[in-house]
Amino acid sequence: MSSHPPSTSFLSRVLLVSLVIALAITAVPVLASISSLVPIAGRWPTADCRPGPTGCTPTDAYGHGAELGWFDPDTATFTFCDWRGTQLHDCVEVLVPDPGFGWEPLVFDHDGDGFSEVAIRNPIDAETRVYRISTTGFNDANAIELWTLEPITTIYVGTSSDQPVTGVWNGETYIGIFKPAGSESKFVLESETDALYIPFPSIHDGARAVVGDWLARGYDQVGQIHPFTDVLHFIDPFDSTSPRFIPGQEETYGIRFVGRLWSHDSLSFYGVFDPNNLTFHLRVLLTADTEPPLPIDINIDPPNLTSPGGYGGDAR
DSSP, X not given: OOOOOOOHHHHHHHHHHHHHHHHHHHHHHHHHHHXXXXXXXXXXXXXXXXXXXXXXXXXXXXXXXXXXXXXXTTTTEEEEEEEETTEEXXXXXXXXXXXXXXXXXXXXXXXXXXXXXXXXXXXXXXXXEEXXXXXXXXXTTSOEEEEEEEEEEEEEOSOTTSEEEEEEETTEEEEEEEEOOXXXXXXXXXXXXXXXXEEOOOSOTTOEEEEEOTTOSSSOEEEEEOTTTOOEEEEOTTOTTOOEEEOOOTTSOSEEEEEEETTTTTEEEEEEEETTTTEEEEEEEEETTSSSOXXXXXXXXXXXXXXTXXXXXXXX
């Protein structure tokens, strides 16, 4: 049997297929950039509530005293939105000064004024840079004119193998860590006056550590989100009836996270953020002392990008 070299047309088809495959591979990071968005929750200035001499009530006009947004680690950019009812408004993008790309965000009240500061943490060496959210003026649409992040301090939070957490302990906001070590895993929660060590065996190697007050007791509990069942397992270090749980939302695509409703005794919620359509799905325990607990769900539509102030606008 004789063999013949490939024809020119055959080689052309091979090159064309190879080119298509190469283009498809180079397009993947574009999608990865969307899915890398990290949800955040906190209290930052809005048109009707901001730090200063006039201040504002702990509860804004929509009754929750909390705001939502996200962080893009690829561009080191925070997006802060005004949560009104079932929609996000006046979303603005704020670039971190002297950014570290690929770092992870933290949101907590560093100075105790009732509003959040933000931080970014280097997962390699645990360097954590803390920033104050500063705003100036209003434009014609009653949206904040200028947003900046002012550096406050740099600290080191745990080691590269630790998971950072933030919460409230002894009436103060702290940054803590979860040290994964199988059955010897533990939380180390530190504040200005005290440190709390809470044993919490890992429920799964891929579990995410979280801190929040899901029982409305005025102090935080610690927990882990199971990577497959999405169930939030948590314990109250002062309650012998723990552990407790919040049912997962397996049917909902997105990134799992936690936050708190400041106007409701800082009651924490368990949330899911879909980075593809920028929607949030929040779950709050209505009666946490029952087994199983009775949750209530809050679904938040994509941002209203045509609302007064728009998306970014003068605040970019």
